[in-house]
Amino acid sequence: MSVYETYKKSFWGPTIAWKRLFTKPVTIKIPKVYREAAERYRGFHINDLELCSGCSTCSKICPTDAIKMVPVDTEVEVGKKAQRPAIDYGRCSFCAMCVDICTTGSLKMTREYIHVSDDPNTFFFIPDETGIHQQEIHQGYQRDEDSELLDLERVEMTEIPAEERINSFIEYVKGYSKEQAISEAARCVDCELCVDACPANMDIPRYIESVFNNDTAKGVDWIYKTNPLPGVCGRVCTHKCETVCSIGHRGEAVAIRWLKRYIMDQESEEDIIRHARENIVKKGTGKIAIVGAGPSGLAAAYYLSLMGYDVTIFEAKNLPGGVMRYGIPRYRLPDEALDKDINVIKALGVKIKCNTSVGKDITLNELKEKHDAVFIGTGFTLGRSSEIQGSDHKDVLLALPLLEKIRNYLRNPEESRKPPVPDSLLVIGGGNVAMDVARSIVRLQRLEGKEANVKITSLESMEELPADLEEIVEGREEGIQFFPSRGPKEVVIENGKVKGLKTVACTRVFDEKGQFNPIFDESNVMLIDGEMIVEAIGQAPDYAYLPDELKNKLEFIKGRLIVNEKGQTSIEWLFAGGDIVSGPDIIHGVADGHKAAVGIDEFLNREEE
Numbered sequence: 256m257s258v259y260e261t262y263k264k265s266f267w268g269p270t271i272a273w274k275r276l277f278t279k280p281v282t283i284k285i286p287k288v289y290r291e292a293a294e295r296y297r298g299f300h301i302n303d304l305e306l307c308s309g310c311s312t313c314s315k316i317c318p319t320d321a322i323k324m325v326p327v328d329t330e331v332e333v334g335k336k337a338q339r340p341a342i343d344y345g346r347c348s349f350c351a352m353c354v355d356i357c358t359t360g361s362l363k364m365t366r367e368y369i370h371v372s373d374d375p376n377t378f379f380f381i382p383d384e385t386g387i388h389q390q391e392i393h394q395g396y397q398r399d400e401d402s403e404l405l406d407l408e409r410v411e412m413t414e415i416p417a418e419e420r421i422n423s424f425i426e427y428v429k430g431y432s433k434e435q436a437i438s439e440a441a442r443c444v445d446c447e448l449c450v451d452a453c454p455a456n457m458d459i460p461r462y463i464e465s466v467f468n469n470d471t472a473k474g475v476d477w478i479y480k481t482n483p484l485p486g487v488c489g490r491v492c493t494h495k496c497e498t499v500c501s502i503g504h505r506g507e508a509v510a511i512r513w514l515k516r517y518i519m520d521q522e523s524e525e526d527i528i529r530h531a532r533e534n535i536v537k538k539g540t541g542k543i544a545i546v547g548a549g550p551s552g553l554a555a556a557y558y559l560s561l562m563g564y565d566v567t568i569f570e571a572k573n574l575p576g577g578v579m580r581y582g583i584p585r586y587r588l589p590d591e592a593l594d595k596d597i598n599v600i601k602a603l604g605v606k607i608k609c610n611t612s613v614g615k616d617i618t619l620n621e622l623k624e625k626h627d628a629v630f631i632g633t634g635f636t637l638g639r640s641s642e643i644q645g646s647d648h649k650d651v652l653l654a655l656p657l658l659e660k661i662r663n664y665l666r667n668p669e670e671s672r673k674p675p676v677p678d679s680l681l682v683i684g685g686g687n688v689a690m691d692v693a694r695s696i697v698r699l700q701r702l703e704g705k706e707a708n709v710k711i712t713s714l715e716s717m718e719e720l721p722a723d724l725e726e727i728v729e730g731r732e733e734g735i736q737f738f739p740s741r742g743p744k745e746v747v748i749e750n751g752k753v754k755g756l757k758t759v760a761c762t763r764v765f766d767e768k769g770q771f772n773p774i775f776d777e778s779n780v781m782l783i784d785g786e787m788i789v790e791a792i793g794q795a796p797d798y799a800y801l802p803d804e805l806k807n808k809l810e811f812i813k814g815r816l817i818v819n820e821k822g823q824t825s826i827e828w829l830f831a832g833g834d835i836v837s838g839p840d841i842i843h844g845v846a847d848g849h850k851a852a853v854g855i856d857e858f859l860n861r862e863e864e
């Protein structure tokens with residue numbers, strides 16, 4: 256007899272079910288005796304909604320599609336999405352993979368296993384800390400070492416060891432190999448939390464995916480959509496994206512910056528140029544002048560030329576790049592990486608007129624007469640001095656001119672003036688610029704066969720130092736000594752020579768409102784030795800190129816220009832970006848330049864009223 260025949264409908268079919276009427280049911284509505292579930296029981300979920308970042312990794316892994324991300328009314332903050340997982344217990348198989356992969360560790364299971372309701376909607380809910388019944392929670396299954404689904408450890412980057420790297424200005428971060436890059440890319444869970452944290456909103460998960468798929472050419476395409484300085488950013492970006500990376504909640508953030516560098520290092524300049532040319536989108540007809548070949552000016556130029564505009568950058572120095580060329584030391588950013596990025600921009604037809612200082616060699620008004628719009632990205636080019644007694648001594652220097660001298664000398668020793676290499680140096684300042692000066696001078700001392708003797712003093716305590724942690728750690732490895740929580744009082748000069756810096760204790764840098772408002776203990780005095788002192792306490796803009804009649808029409812706040820969301824100043828043909836607008840880093844400059852390029856295009860194509 257076939258299976259069909261066994262079950263084929265009969266006249267008595269509908270009544271067959273009645274014979275089950277008096278048999279004991281297999282399922283029961285509510286057990287008569289409630290039994291406490293085992294400790295690692297996989298009952299209903301709980302979720303710490305404050306800790307949960309809304310990354311949706313739980314939802315992506317769920318094999319039964321039981322988790323939906325639903326919008327929640329929460330304050331939007333960088334590194335979190337305004338959504339939380341809701342679980343459908345009609346689908347959930349209690350496999351706990353969501354708990355095993357939860358990036359923050361907020362999602363757990365309870366020992367609760369009974370839920371009786373006639374309303375099917377109650378079986379689909381957003382778990383919070385009180386669970387499905389808002390009662391005392393008995394925690395059930397939790398992830399352990401064996402069930403960890405994330406790879407929490409970063410693939411280590413190869414670096415030249417400190418004792419070796421201080422003998423030269425060679426780039427000490429070596430970059431990932433193909434195997435290392437693919438392993439690192441595999442750690443990404445594609446949650447996109449990093450995208451909002453990146454000022455340029457780079458599509459990070461997509462270019463990381465391209466590394467994983469061993470398709471770096473595609474990665475280049477993704478990267479150039481929002482960043483035409485990727486070789487630079489792959490090395491020295493402040494990588495704010497990594498501070499919000501999901502994996503960083505319980506482990507080490509994905510090395511987003513190094514993966515970008517990996518992609519760019521795989522592709523030749525010619526291939527990148529070919530890719531860039533494929534992206535030319537339309538034929539604009541205007542002429543645009545850009546003042547300053549720093550990150551913001553170069554980014555604006557790139558995107559404007561993609562739109563078909565005739566772009567000329569006017570740059571005061573003899574090479575383009577701004578701080579990337581004259582500030583950031585070569586051991587972090589070699590000229591070759593910067594040149595590769597700039598060559599792509601030039602290949603699109605962008606003209607760069609170096610040795611042309613706007614305000615001296617050509618006026619801003621002249622630029623306006625010859626162009627349809629002007630973008631200014633002139634940066635913070637002036638160093639700041641503490642102006643304490645003795646700071647006008649010839650051996651008390653400002654950070655920026657010294658760094659520029661060092662880079663020029665290393666680039667072209669025959670034709671540049673040699674930077675001073677003191678037996679002992681004291682740097683005032685606790686930021687990355689101070690670290691750049693200190694680490695550069697250590698290298699120069701070693702190259703001259705001297706002992707490394709560099710000190711840094713700062714108002715901030717070691718915990719408060721604004722410099723990146725990796726800079727502090729690496730600086731220490733290179734022999735730099737720190738004198739934190741000290742305020743500079745006077746440069747001590749003996750027999751016409753700098754002997755050191757008289758300092759007093761700084762007991763507080765910021766007040767209760769977080770404002771810079773230092774307090775000193777004048778009775779606690781210390782002399783810190785150093786035959787040369789460098790002040791690295793901040794930079795300022797130089798607006799000397801702005802004629803008064805234009806300056807009066809512009810709006811400033813704390814020395815920075817106010818622009819609208821398209822980078823346009825209160826003078827309609829004048830756009831601005833970079834440090835003079837936002838700062839504090841390269842990627843903000845890139846984002847500003849891109850935004851302004853779109854703004855200029857809209858301005859030139861606006862419908863006249």
Ligand SMILES: Cc1cc2nc3c(=O)[nH]c(=O)nc-3n(C[C@H](O)[C@H](O)[C@H](O)COP(=O)(O)OP(=O)(O)OC[C@H]3O[C@@H](n4cnc5c(N)ncnc54)[C@H](O)[C@@H]3O)c2cc1C
Pocket residue numbers: 491492493546547548549550551552569570571572575576577578579582583611612613614632633634635636655658687688691794800832833834835838839840841842844
């Ligand atoms: C020592 C140092 C280290 C830094 N390290 C990092 C880092 O590791 N990572 C990071 O992200 N950021 C870093 N920064 C910050 C970063 O470099 C800046 O935020 C960024 O370069 C600002 O870009 P910008 O477009 O404003 O132009 P800038 O880089 O400031 O360049 C401005 C350009 O305009 C030119 N210019 C100025 N006036 C005129 C004029 N009148 N006519 C013609 N040209 C003119 C200048 O010569 C210069 O080339 C560092 C800054 C310093 C000082």
Ligand code: SF4
Pocket residue numbers: 316317318319320321322342346347348349350351352353354
């Ligand atoms: S326990 Fe398993 S089936 Fe249930 S929601 Fe989590 S991942 Fe999905």
Ligand code: SF4
Pocket residue numbers: 302306307308309310311312313314339340356357358359360361362
């Ligand atoms: S994986 Fe964890 S942090 Fe991410 S949405 Fe799910 S519960 Fe929240």
Ligand code: SF4
Pocket residue numbers: 442443444445446447448449450459460463499500501502509511
């Ligand atoms: S890099 Fe980190 S934050 Fe960005 S998508 Fe990957 S896991 Fe998420």
